Amino acid sequence: MKISLPAILFTEHQPDIRNQVLVSNISPEGLTLQTDLILSLQQQVGLELETSLGKLFLPATVIWKEEPCYRCQFVDVLPKTASLLNQWLFPPFEP
Numbered sequence: 506m507k508i509s510l511p512a513i514l515f516t517e518h519q520p521d522i523r524n525q526v527l528v529s530n531i532s533p534e535g536l537t538l539q540t541d542l543i544l545s546l547q548q549q550v551g552l553e554l555e556t557s558l559g560k561l562f563l564p565a566t567v568i569w570k571e572e573p574c575y576r577c578q579f580v581d582v583l584p585k586t587a588s589l590l591n592q593w594l595f596p597p598f599e600p
Contacts, residue, residue, distance in 0.1 A: 510527070511527060514538065514552055516544070538575050546568070566580050
């Protein structure tokens, strides 16, 4: 998905702080996020993404960075969340 959307970022170092980020290039495997926070490679993060199907919580690992952009790969996503993400990214075609 090429559009940019707002999301909430949680980090393992500050799990109670909600950081606003912008996400793009969303796929079933991961996404790109843009933030003023400094993240490190292999850092574990959590993302809360508001979709038409409700809020999705997506745990991820930072796998690439070129500040302020970071590519994250989803890890340990619950099966129900993965299913909802796929439904949101690839809705059924209705002619």
